[in-house]
Amino acid sequence: MSFQNPVFIPGPTNMPEVIRKACDMPTIDHRSPSFAQMFRPAAAGVREVLGMSPTAGEVLILPATGTGGWEAAITNTLSPGDRVLAARHGMFSQRWIDLCRRHGLDVQVIEAPWGEGCPVQAMGEALAADREHRIRAVLATHNETATGVLSDIAGLRRAMDGAAHPALLMVDGVSSIGSVPFEMVSWGVDIAVAGSQKGFMLPAGLAILGLSPRAVKAMEGANLRRAYFDLRDMLNSYSGGGYPFTPPVGLINGLAVSIEMLKAEGxxxxxxxxxxxxxxxxxxxxxxxxxxxxxxxxxxxxxxxxxxxxxxxxxxxxxxxxxxxxxxxxxxxxxxxxxxxxxxxxxxxxxxxxxxxxxxxxxxxxxxxxxxxxxxxxxxxxxxxxxxxxxxxxxxxx
Structure with missing residues (x-):
């Protein structure tokens, strides 16, 4: 493989030289004001890319990839035995289903052909049939990287609302966020998961999450086991501009530059x-x-x-x-x-x-x-x- 040639894979993506240089920085004290000065603009910029409110909800930037972001999403908002509704229509929707099952969740799966999107009508029918509201979360893959399919998340939210169902809507936006429109507030998304190595043009290593106020509230009663990915620890440290553990400083500095580039282009x-x-x-x-x-x-x-x-x-x-x-x-x-x-x-x-x-x-x-x-x-x-x-x-x- 030649490093001179661009890559044409769906991630990691080509890295602009200015971002590569931003990641290549001297060591700083990650508990100093210098770190907070780079972290806070990066988190604020992520809000804009996700289509979040400037103040409601939370943005979390974890040392992980998109898979780690999904694990953090479910372990912080759900409990053992909770039922989740998911569609299987590609490799990555299948992986989220497998992740949930490994955590002891009861996954109700709706099958769809590979090449189709999230089966919105079937999902809505399943939610309408769940009159006892046993389904606690709906999982959707916005962009199925295995098949090149973009699903209708706004339509899925309308189906959930049509069924008057209170489940959380969790969306995998790893290969869509930062590259195609994503409207967390207007689509009623409760948790959005992205990764640094796709639309943000960084190396792999950051899982980027947006949480709605409903998702933050759901953290209070969730009791799936978590330690490193305990978002309560993250939020407590964020208030002081830091992390509960050592953060990937270079990647976060690169994320701040990535946000600047995206905003400069518009x-x-x-x-x-x-x-x-x-x-x-x-x-x-x-x-x-x-x-x-x-x-x-x-x-x-x-x-x-x-x-x-x-x-x-x-x-x-x-x-x-x-x-x-x-x-x-x-x-x-x-x-x-x-x-x-x-x-x-x-x-x-x-x-x-x-x-x-x-x-x-x-x-x-x-x-x-x-x-x-x-x-x-x-x-x-x-x-x-x-x-x-x-x-x-x-x-x-x-």
């Missing part, structure tokens, strides 16, 4: 850039005569696209050849779509010029492997789209 412009780059990828895929794994356009993710391999071909071969011959990273298919797809990540620090290099590499690999794809076809389709929308993007940025 969140609406960040979202528009992701849509534009993703649409160029989708046009390339269509020109190849292939299709995304996502079942229909309304589900298309603007952060990752899983490309379905033609009959008789293996998507993993594209990823293996790209790495060994061209020094470029794409994502393999996972779980039920292993071998059936290869994944193109298009999130974080990425431009259309960078994306064109990835599409050209994918074309070379497919041609080398004998796939029925005309070399240059996808690149040309993406070029035409990027050329026709470049001035529009510049006007948005201005």
């Amino acid at each position: 969140l609406e412009n960040v979202y528009a850039r992701h849509h534009r780059i993703a649409e160029g990828v989708r046009r390339a895929i269509a020109a190849w005569g292939l299709r995304p794994c996502a079942a229909r356009p309304a589900l298309y993710s603007n952060t990752v696209t899983a490309v379905v391999a033609p009959e008789g071909f293996n998507g993993t071969d594209v990823v293996t050849l790209a790495a060994s011959k061209y020094g470029v990273a794409f994502g393999v298919g996972l779980g039920e779509v292993a071998g059936k797809v290869f994944r193109i990540g298009h999130l974080g620090s990425l431009t259309d010029v960078m994306m064109l290099s990835g599409l050209a590499t994918a074309e070379m690999c497919m041609a080398d492997l004998g796939w029925p794809v005309a070399p240059g076809s996808g690149v040309a389709a993406a070029q035409e789209y990027y050329r026709s929308t470049a001035l529009e993007e510049q006007r948005v940025a201005a």
Whole structure:
């Protein structure tokens, strides 16, 4: 693998040099005012990215990844034997289900095909049938990275409200937050989980959580075991601008710089850039005569696209050849779509010029492997789209 080439995986994402340098800093006393001066702006910026109220609820930044963030979410708000409702429609929704079961929770699972989004109607029906309100939490994966599917979280909240159900809504936004719109307050999300290595363009190592006032209240009666991830300890220390243990100072300094970059570009412009780059990828895929794994356009993710391999071909071969011959990273298919797809990540620090290099590499690999794809076809389709929308993007940025 060449360090000179950008990566086209759905995370960790390409790291801007200014963020890399921000993480590479001298040791400071993490109990000093200097640490608080970098931590507080970072936490305040996360509120804005999550679409939280400036004052209500809490932001927590943990030394972990998104999986650690999910563990913190459930262990701080639920108790052994509590029932949670979750849909399984991809590898990452499956992993959250497994995590809950390992913690002794009673998981009610609604199955959906891989390539579909969260089955909002079925979830609403399950909640309406739960007249005793035994379901304490609803788990949803906003962006299913394995299949390139973006689910309707606002619609899920409407279904919960339609059933008049009091369950907490917990959302995995690891591969969406910071790259596509996320509205914690208006969508009625109680816990949102993100990670540093995706839209925030940092190395892996931070789990970023937003908690609504309802979620904070739920912590009072929860008694699943936790120690390192006890958010009560975190909140008590936050009041003084610190941590109950040693924090990853360099990553938090990098997060503060990441927030500055996102705000300087403007969140609406960040979202528009992701849509534009993703649409160029989708046009390339269509020109190849292939299709995304996502079942229909309304589900298309603007952060990752899983490309379905033609009959008789293996998507993993594209990823293996790209790495060994061209020094470029794409994502393999996972779980039920292993071998059936290869994944193109298009999130974080990425431009259309960078994306064109990835599409050209994918074309070379497919041609080398004998796939029925005309070399240059996808690149040309993406070029035409990027050329026709470049001035529009510049006007948005201005």
